[in-house]
Amino acid sequence: MFQPALTMNTVLACVDAHGHPSAVCDGATWVAHRLHAPLNFLQVVDESEAHTGETHLSDLTGYDASPTRTQALDAMPGSHIIGGQSHSQQLLEGVRARALHLGHSMVELSLRQGKLTDALLDLSAETRMVVMGLHSHHLDSPWRQGSHHLEQALQAVQQPMLVVTRSHFTPPSAFALAYHGGAESLQLVDAVADCELLQGLPCHLVHVGARNPDIQAEMSQAAQRLADAGFSTHIVIESGDVAQVLGRHLTIQQLPLLVMSAFTHNGWRQKLLGTTTSTLLRRIPTSVLVLR
Structure with missing residues (x-):
């Protein structure tokens, strides 16, 4: 279990291969910029719902799959016990690279096993705002599958939450x-x-x-x-x-x-x-x- 050294002002972004990860990354980076806050990307692997399919990261601008980019995640304590480890690593490294490409340098990664709500509650003391997308297998057709993840998160956390509902995020001007x-x-x-x-x-x-x-x-x-x-x-x-x-x-x-x-x-x-x-x-x- 990886425990980043973050503060109470952290923007916690929950990323999932089927939850618009690039859009969540963009939304979370916008929030972190606006709040002048560090950004923590959280990936929670629930073994009961683990998948073995390929993770597509082609839209994560700036992603570099070289060994040096994945070294930090390879060394994470306890990462070897998590099913689908390579997919989680690729996803987290992809969103970190995208956030760095967008100009936000205060980025940490968290990889956990278990339930999303448990992780959110565990990290709540250092979290200022939560950002998440929808666990949907149909981009631009949100709220069809896995919406219970979002509903459970909304009930569990006490912090404000930004929900990214589409496969792209537009920084609001109003x-x-x-x-x-x-x-x-x-x-x-x-x-x-x-x-x-x-x-x-x-x-x-x-x-x-x-x-x-x-x-x-x-x-x-x-x-x-x-x-x-x-x-x-x-x-x-x-x-x-x-x-x-x-x-x-x-x-x-x-x-x-x-x-x-x-x-x-x-x-x-x-x-x-x-x-x-x-x-x-x-x-x-x-x-x-x-x-x-």
């Missing part, structure tokens, strides 16, 4: 905030106001539901809080299906990031992160940042 209303949404607004990752990015404050004086007044208050924190804010109120409205707005406005809350288990979060995750978030065309 973002949408899913605003359902009430005290929990105001908590989310405060979390956004304090979020270094989002500083300087314009915000589209989106509410899906009926337009009435109460929600308009509440969203004006939320927009003012964001303005006081330096965010330019555009208010959107539209009725309809939550995922459909959000997805359409994200697509039309070309917003590559949706921000939502993990504070509450109300209808919005139940629909987006509950038992229907596989169905509904497949319709969200962007990465999702879950704040706590």
Whole structure:
């Protein structure tokens, strides 16, 4: 088991051969750049789900499979007991090389055996933010297979999590905030106001539901809080299906990031992160940042 010497500010990126590793690498590197934080790539091998297929790394720009690149992983204590070791090594070295190619030098690697949630909890004291993709065998068709890994991770960790939902990651120049209303949404607004990752990015404050004086007044208050924190804010109120409205707005406005809350288990979060995750978030065309 490899224990990197990292700090509480570490960005922990969970990589998997079937979980958009290059996109996760790009998203995690963007986060680490924005937060001026070290980056730790975590690969967890679950023997009950181990595969022996070839790992394709051709899109991991900068990857070098020479012996000198894999030497550090070969020497990792306990690595010999992990099934599929060579695939894990190639994957970790590939994402590290890609992160270095993107200009981020503070990179560590962790290779573990067991359950993802156990590893996340074990590393939680040194983790500032978690980044992960989807364990899907169909690129650009997310949320179909293995979404339980993500759902378990969302339930287990207390840190903010960036979920990369596609086979590519676009650094956002603006973002949408899913605003359902009430005290929990105001908590989310405060979390956004304090979020270094989002500083300087314009915000589209989106509410899906009926337009009435109460929600308009509440969203004006939320927009003012964001303005006081330096965010330019555009208010959107539209009725309809939550995922459909959000997805359409994200697509039309070309917003590559949706921000939502993990504070509450109300209808919005139940629909987006509950038992229907596989169905509904497949319709969200962007990465999702879950704040706590």
